[in-house]
Structures are given as structure tokens and as C-alpha cells.
Amino acid sequence: MPPIRKQNLTVSLSPQTVQKAKVLAAKRSTSISGLLAGQIEALVEAEEAYESAHRAALDLMERGFHMGGIHSIDREELHER
Secondary structure, eight states: OOOOOOOOOOOOOOHHHHHHHHHHHHHTTSOHHHHHHHHHHHHHHHHHHHHHHHHHHHHHHHHOOOOSOOOSSOHHHHTOO
16 A cells, blocks of 8 residues: 655644643654644544435435334325315
């Protein structure tokens, strides 16, 4: 498999947040960049999963469900005026 091409991204954070992020990253044996990359990738994957489930649900609703039973009279006869 070919190596995954990566692209740099610049993010501005307050010095306090940077310091806390350094501590958190160290606890997880990664870098701030690795920490952010993991979180962004998780957000993107969750959004893609949601969109896929949404499309599948809409498709199911469009097709409907057969709940059994037999129609012995058609709609036109029921609604004759």
C-alpha cells in the first residue's frame, strides 16, 4: 500500500490550551499534532457514518415494509364517493 500523503495545518490556540494539550499528549504518548489529527479523523469518520446511516434509513422509508396481510379491496373502492 502506498504511503499516506499528509498535509500540514496551522491552528491557533491560547498559551494555556497549548500547555494543557502538551501534558495531555504526553500522557497519551503522542504529540499535540497527533492528538488533533486523531480527534479530527474521529469527527470525520463519525460524520461519514451518520450520513451513510441517514441515507440507508431514508431508502428504507422510501421502500417501506411489508407487514403481512392481504389487501382484499383496493384503495379506489375504499375512497369511492
